Amino acid sequence: MSFSHVGKGLTSKGELKSFELAGADKKFYWADAKIVGKKIILTSAKVAQPVAVRYSWSSNPEANLYNKEGLPAVPFRTDDW
Secondary structure, X not given: OEOOOOOOOXXXXXXXXXXXXXXXXXXXXXXXXXXXXXXXXXXXXXOOOOOEEEEOOOOOOOOOEEEOOOOEOOOEEOOOO
């Protein structure tokens, strides 16, 4: 997943949290996430071929993804199920 409006780059306050991946079965599982340049690399042992991502998609998320200017990333999803 890559971002185009990140200013000077991406950062997090602690370990990245609140990312979920789903495969074609439409079941979401927590993902491991790491920042690489302007991208977030996501992996999950439970999702071999991801087709959708959600970030902080819950009623009380632990959102900790920011740009280097300190602005937080808003919750988002890539699916429309």
